[in-house]
Each structure stands twice: as structure tokens, then as C-alpha cells.
Amino acid sequence: xxxxxxxxxxxxxxxxxxxxDKGQIAHKLPKKKWDDWQNRLIQSRExxxxxxxxxxxxxxxxxxxxxxxx
Numbered sequence: 115x116x117x118x119x120x121x122x123x124x125x126x127x128x129x130x131x132x133x134x135d136k137g138q139i140a141h142k143l144p145k146k147k148w149d150d151w152q153n154r155l156i157q158s159r160e161x162x163x164x165x166x167x168x169x170x171x172x173x174x175x176x177x178x179x180x181x182x183x184x
Contacts, residue, residue: 134140159165 132139132141155161155163
């Protein structure tokens with residue numbers, strides 16, 4: 115990379131490297147990383163949105179403490 119291009123990136127900001135040739139967002143992560151992410155969402159109750167119970171607002175401190183110990 116030339117000195118002028120580096121300077122232009124510092125002054126004006128670098129182009130984001132997350133777009134594919136069609137202009138759509140395409141994060142360049144290895145397949146294993148995507149598979150690990152998907153498996154975490156499926157296998158872990160903590161990250162599974164289907165297991166989400168919503169807000170715990172208004173519950174007593176004892177119930178909150180018991181939920182944290184699980």
C-alpha cells in the first residue's frame with residue numbers, strides 16, 4: 115500500500131471490508147466460526163431465543179438470586 119493511500123485512510127477513514135461484490139454485507143469469517151456460532155445458538159439455553167423468558171422486572175430478590183444459581 116502506498117504512503118498516500120495510507121494517509122488518505124487515516125484522514126478520510128478506510129473503506130469498510132464487509133461488503134461483497136454485489137454490495138451486500140458479507141462478513142469474512144471462516145466456516146468453523148459460523149458453525150460454532152450456530153451451534154451455540156441451538157445448544158445453549160442461555161443463547162437460545164426460544165428459551166427466553168423476558169424481563170425479570172418486579173421479581174423479588176430471592177427469586178432473582180435463585181435464578182442466577184441455576
